[in-house]
Amino acid sequence: MNKGRLETFSDGVFAIAITLLVLTIAQPTNYDHLAHQLGHRLPALAAYAVSFLVIGIMWLNHHTIFSHLRLVDRGMFYWNLLLLMTIVFIPYPTEVFGEALSRGQGATTAAVFYSVTMTVNACLWAGLWLYASVGRRLLGESLPESERTISTVLFVAGTAVYALSIAIALASPYACLGFHAALALYYAFDPISRRVARSRGG
Amino acid sequence: MNKGRLETFSDGVFAIAITLLVLTIAQPTNYDHLAHQLGHRLPALAAYAVSFLVIGIMWLNHHTIFSHLRLVDRGMFYWNLLLLMTIVFIPYPTEVFGEALSRGQGATTAAVFYSVTMTVNACLWAGLWLYASVGRRLLGESLPESERTISTVLFVAGTAVYALSIAIALASPYACLGFHAALALYYAFDPISRRVARSRGG
Amino acid sequence: MNKGRLETFSDGVFAIAITLLVLTIAQPTNYDHLAHQLGHRLPALAAYAVSFLVIGIMWLNHHTIFSHLRLVDRGMFYWNLLLLMTIVFIPYPTEVFGEALSRGQGATTAAVFYSVTMTVNACLWAGLWLYASVGRRLLGESLPESERTISTVLFVAGTAVYALSIAIALASPYACLGFHAALALYYAFDPISRRVARSRGG
Amino acid sequence: MNKGRLETFSDGVFAIAITLLVLTIAQPTNYDHLAHQLGHRLPALAAYAVSFLVIGIMWLNHHTIFSHLRLVDRGMFYWNLLLLMTIVFIPYPTEVFGEALSRGQGATTAAVFYSVTMTVNACLWAGLWLYASVGRRLLGESLPESERTISTVLFVAGTAVYALSIAIALASPYACLGFHAALALYYAFDPISRRVARSRGG
Numbered sequence: 179m180n181k182g183r184l185e186t187f188s189d190g191v192f193a194i195a196i197t198l199l200v201l202t203i204a205q206p207t208n209y210d211h212l213a214h215q216l217g218h219r220l221p222a223l224a225a226y227a228v229s230f231l232v233i234g235i236m237w238l239n240h241h242t243i244f245s246h247l248r249l250v251d252r253g254m255f256y257w258n259l260l261l262l263m264t265i266v267f268i269p270y271p272t273e274v275f276g277e278a279l280s281r282g283q284g285a286t287t288a289a290v291f292y293s294v295t296m297t298v299n300a301c302l303w304a305g306l307w308l309y310a311s312v313g314r315r316l317l318g319e320s321l322p323e324s325e326r327t328i329s330t331v332l333f334v335a336g337t338a339v340y341a342l343s344i345a346i347a348l349a350s351p352y353a354c355l356g357f358h359a360a361l362a363l364y365y366a367f368d369p370i371s372r373r374v375a376r377s378r379g380g
Numbered sequence: 381m382n383k384g385r386l387e388t389f390s391d392g393v394f395a396i397a398i399t400l401l402v403l404t405i406a407q408p409t410n411y412d413h414l415a416h417q418l419g420h421r422l423p424a425l426a427a428y429a430v431s432f433l434v435i436g437i438m439w440l441n442h443h444t445i446f447s448h449l450r451l452v453d454r455g456m457f458y459w460n461l462l463l464l465m466t467i468v469f470i471p472y473p474t475e476v477f478g479e480a481l482s483r484g485q486g487a488t489t490a491a492v493f494y495s496v497t498m499t500v501n502a503c504l505w506a507g508l509w510l511y512a513s514v515g516r517r518l519l520g521e522s523l524p525e526s527e528r529t530i531s532t533v534l535f536v537a538g539t540a541v542y543a544l545s546i547a548i549a550l551a552s553p554y555a556c557l558g559f560h561a562a563l564a565l566y567y568a569f570d571p572i573s574r575r576v577a578r579s580r581g582g
Numbered sequence: 583m584n585k586g587r588l589e590t591f592s593d594g595v596f597a598i599a600i601t602l603l604v605l606t607i608a609q610p611t612n613y614d615h616l617a618h619q620l621g622h623r624l625p626a627l628a629a630y631a632v633s634f635l636v637i638g639i640m641w642l643n644h645h646t647i648f649s650h651l652r653l654v655d656r657g658m659f660y661w662n663l664l665l666l667m668t669i670v671f672i673p674y675p676t677e678v679f680g681e682a683l684s685r686g687q688g689a690t691t692a693a694v695f696y697s698v699t700m701t702v703n704a705c706l707w708a709g710l711w712l713y714a715s716v717g718r719r720l721l722g723e724s725l726p727e728s729e730r731t732i733s734t735v736l737f738v739a740g741t742a743v744y745a746l747s748i749a750i751a752l753a754s755p756y757a758c759l760g761f762h763a764a765l766a767l768y769y770a771f772d773p774i775s776r777r778v779a780r781s782r783g784g
Numbered sequence: 785m786n787k788g789r790l791e792t793f794s795d796g797v798f799a800i801a802i803t804l805l806v807l808t809i810a811q812p813t814n815y816d817h818l819a820h821q822l823g824h825r826l827p828a829l830a831a832y833a834v835s836f837l838v839i840g841i842m843w844l845n846h847h848t849i850f851s852h853l854r855l856v857d858r859g860m861f862y863w864n865l866l867l868l869m870t871i872v873f874i875p876y877p878t879e880v881f882g883e884a885l886s887r888g889q890g891a892t893t894a895a896v897f898y899s900v901t902m903t904v905n906a907c908l909w910a911g912l913w914l915y916a917s918v919g920r921r922l923l924g925e926s927l928p929e930s931e932r933t934i935s936t937v938l939f940v941a942g943t944a945v946y947a948l949s950i951a952i953a954l955a956s957p958y959a960c961l962g963f964h965a966a967l968a969l970y971y972a973f974d975p976i977s978r979r980v981a982r983s984r985g986g
Contacts, residue, residue: 183391183443189789190395193796194598197804197872198399205879212880212890216897227869234865241789256568259436263429266399273407274418284414291418366862385593385645392597396800400601458770461638465631468601475609476620486616493620587795587847594799602803660972663840667833670803677811678818688818695822 181250188244188258192237195266199226199233202273204280221355222276225292228355229272231362232296236265239303239365247310248318257306264299271295279351289347289354293340296358300340304333383452390446390460394439397468401428401435404475406482423557424478427494430557431474433564434498438467441505441567449512450520459508466501473497481553491549491556495542498560502542506535585654592648592662596641599670603630603637606677608684625759626680629696632759633676635766636700640669643707643769651714652722661710668703675699683755693751693758697744700762704744708737787856794850794864798843801872805832805839808879810886827961828882831898834961835878837968838902842871845909845971853916854924863912870905877901885957895953895960899946902964906946910939 203222206215247254271292278288310316311326321329339361347354405424408417449456473494480490512518513528523531541563549556607626610619651658675696682692714720715730725733743765751758809828812821853860877898884894916922917932927935945967953960 180443180447183387185789186388186792187391187395187439189793190392190796191399193793194396194399194800195402196868197797197800198402200801200804200872200875201403201807203876205876205883206890209884209887209889209894212884212893212897216880216893226873230869230872231865234868237793238861241786245786252568255440259433262398262436263432266402266432267428270402270405270407274414277407278411278414281411283411284408287414287418288411291414366858382645382649385589388590389593389597389641392594393601396598396601397604400604403605454770457642461635464600464638465634468604468634469630471604472607472609476616479609480613480616483613485613486610489616489620490613493616584847584851587791590792591795591799591843594796595803598800598803599806602806605807656972659844663837666802666840667836670806670836671832673806674809674811678822681811682815682818685815687815688812691818691822692815695818 179250179252179255181244181247184250184255184258185241185244188240188262189237191262191266192233192240195268196230196233196237198269199229199272202226202229202269202276204277218280219276221279222273224355225272225276225279228359228362229268231366232358233265233268235362235365236299236303243307243310246318246321247316249316251316253309254306254316257302257309261299261302261306264295264302267295268299275351275355279355285351286348289351290344292358293343293347293354297337297340297344300333300337304337307333381452381454381457383446383449386452386457386460387443387446390442390464391439393464393468394435394442397470398432398435398439400471401431401474404428404431404471404478406475406479420482421478423481424475426557427474427478427481430561430564431470433568434560435467435470437564437567438501438505445509445512448520448523449518451518453518455511456508456518459504459511463501463504463508466497466504469497470501477553477557481557487553488550491553492546494560495545495549495556499539499542499546502539506539509535583654583656583659585648585651588654588659588662589645589648592644592666593641595666595670596637596644599672600634600637600641602673603633603676606630606633606673606680608677608681622684623680625683626677628759629676629680629683632763632766633672635770636762637669637672639766639769640703640707647711647714650722650725651720653720655720657713658710658720661706661713665703665706665710668699668706671699672703679755679759683759689755690752693755694748696762697747697751697758701741701744701748704741708741711737785856785858785861787850787853790856790861790864791847791850794846794868795843797868797872798839798846801874802836802839802843804875805835805878808832808835808875808882810879810883824886825882827885828879830961831878831882831885834965834968835874837972838964839871839874841968841971842905842909849913849916852924852927853922855922857922859915860912860922863908863915867905867908867912870901870908873901874905881957881961885961891957892954895957896950898964899949899953899960903943903946903950906939906943910943913939 203219203226206212206219208215244250250258271288275285275288275292278284307329311330314326317326343354343357343361346357405421405428408414408421410417446452452460473490477487477490477494480486509531513532516528519528545556545559545563548559607623607630610616610623612619648654654662675692679689679692679696682688711733715734718730721730747758747761747765750761809825809832812818812825814821850856856864877894881891881894881898884890913935917936920932923932949960949963949967952963
């Protein structure tokens with residue numbers, strides 16, 4: 179299994195999934211009141227922006243993990259394939275969520291659906307990481323043992339945080355969307371993860 | 381003919397075809413009963429997952445074959461183009477299949493259509509392999525003669541197995557979908573193919 | 583201007599355009615008579631197959647031309663961008679053509695529209711080739727002068743052949759689709775172009 | 785952060801965004817009057833062509849900037865991600881603009897919406913450039929200090945020029961589309977930017 183070709187394939191899938199997000203914003207149906215119709219789509223635009231940031235940061239995460247692998251095997255290929263399956267799926271709940279918020283109908287259900295998708299995704303990230311890192315199965319020497327532990331804690335904690343987003347969805351769909359945006363910003367600015375990234379050469 | 385650029389082009393086509401699968405799941409039409417509508421789309425989600433695994437494993441297969449080629453020629457380009465034509469087509473029967481199962485209408489026809497597509501695809505895999513391997517036309521030295529024979533048997537048998545899926549489609553559409561999922565899992569876990577892969581350096 | 587990155591960008595555009603073709607085949611609307619509806623879409627399937635072959639062979643052509651360039655400049659970038667603009671557009675007339683044939687309405691207009699698109703595309707191929715090859719502006723040493731002349735004749739003649747397809751469209755839409763398929767096969771099997779390709783190292 | 789992998793990811797996103805533009809041209813609905821319907825879509829075709837040129841030239845711009853960076857960091861990753869978010873979004877206002885012009889309804893609103901999108905995009909280009917170039921944070925030695933100043937002036941002036949397009953949109957939607965086309969041609973032919981590009985090795 180060639181690591182470079184698997185990275186290129188994964189990069190392609192990330193790039194396409196993030197670009198297909200634009201198709202999740204419904205076109206106007208009535209051009210007589212176009213400004214009103216476009217304003218009505220602001221929640222769909224917000225869902226687009228949040229999912230775009232989330233997939234972009236996932237790409238960065240994928241890139242960081244693979245930079246620490248010294249090889250990939252068939253098991254890693256299948257974990258990666260399952261992970262990509264949930265990432266490729268993200269435009270679907272994004273469209274449902276944005277449309278539900280725009281219509282003001284079914285928003286709680288849509289928020290739960292979005293959060294469940296993200297939770298399944300977080301579990302697959304944790305699984306992929308554990309597969310690669312337990313016993314340092316696929317890890318190279320660039321990642322010190324202490325930071326492997328930190329990463330494992332962060333990946334496992336991530337599943338709990340995303341599970342929490344399901345509860346928030348039940349309370350308020352907009353709070354749920356804000357929570358997912360905040361998580362993306364947290365990954366962008368959180369000093370701890372940046373410290374790890376820096377020592378990782380990221 | 382540059383082998384690397386043909387691989388990159390093919391990887392791009394695989395990555396896009398696998399990502400377009402998400403468009404095969406119909407959006408809800410009624411947001412008042414969103415949970416009900418999403419539940420109704422579970423068969424389409426299952427068809428998405430099966431086709432995703434199938435295309436992912438085809439990518440792996442393509443990768444393995446090309447890793448054993450010492451060169452590609454115009455004939456190989458055209459076999460590869462025909463093969464890609466059927467792979468790019470897969471989202472279409474996937475959408476038909478998922479929609480037919482969701483509606484409970486035309487499911488047998490849709491399952492046959494899906495299985496015929498997969499059978500044509502299996503024939504093209506066998507043709508591409510025979511073109512590359514008979515007389516070791518394009519093969520490099522990394523693949524021993526004994527394993528070339530095993531691979532040939534597996535590719536030719538694959539066409540019969542996929543033809544069998546057409547018969548299963550006539551008996552039960554859900555059994556047919558399960559059969560395609562089982563084939564994907566078989567390729568993922570089957571010890572013989574993994575042994576071949578290992579000796580291939582995969 | 584980095585030649586490699588322009589090739590990669592162009593390859594990506596080719597790969598996506600060829601894959602988006604699958605979206606040109608309209609989904610069934612009535613699942614009670616699914617077999618009938620799928621049969622009804624055979625002309626759209628034929629248009630899909632022809633355009634797929636055409637774009638695939640254009641990719642091969644692009645690959646061959648770029649393999650003979652020693653550099654690319656801004657002028658080449660813009661010729662290439664205009665060329666890609668017509669290639670990316672191909673799914674649109676393909677969908678119109680397939681749908682018109684399926685409905686049995688507007689087929690002549692659709693065939694003319696498809697052929698005009700292909701003719702504009704052929705003119706851009708000729709322009710790009712002339713830009714790169716006149717005075718050997720961008721050509722490397724791998725292409726002998728004699729074969730440069732042959733290629734120039736073939737590219738210029740190509741515009742006339744595609745213009746002829748417009749006349750055929752007026753006579754019969756199905757003959758027009760067959761003519762485009764025959765042109766693709768001609769490029770695949772024609773011994774002269776294969777001889778040129780061989781001497782080009784293709 | 786690996787500069788090459790970020791370039792490849794960005795190239796993929798550019799290639800997909802530019803290709804998805806073809807989906808912005810609405811299919812005919814009535815095949816009895818196909819020629820009339822196709823003629824009716826000429827404004828959408830014009831919007832497609834303008835956005836295609838704009839994204840293509842943005843790709844060239846991106847390529848030029850990155851060729852002068854000696855490294856990329858997390859801050860650059862996020863600026864690039866925000867930039868890509870607006871580029872991926874371009875097909876949406878393109879479709880709205882083309883459809884509004886075709887229908888003759890809501891064209892002013894659509895032109896303003898298109899121009900606002902382009903203005904936000906221009907601001908992100910300026911931000912990304914300032915982030916990379918102030919204090920030569922990420923710049924390598926290939927770009928002389930004098931040309932860094934010219935580039936900074938051009939990027940900042942670009943935001944004002946795009947803001948001007950909003951005013952033009954209010955006056956005339958077609959003039960606005962022409963203005964965006966002229967800007968693309970300006971970037972293609974303007975001798976000053978070509979001189980900079982030449983000295984940049986472009």
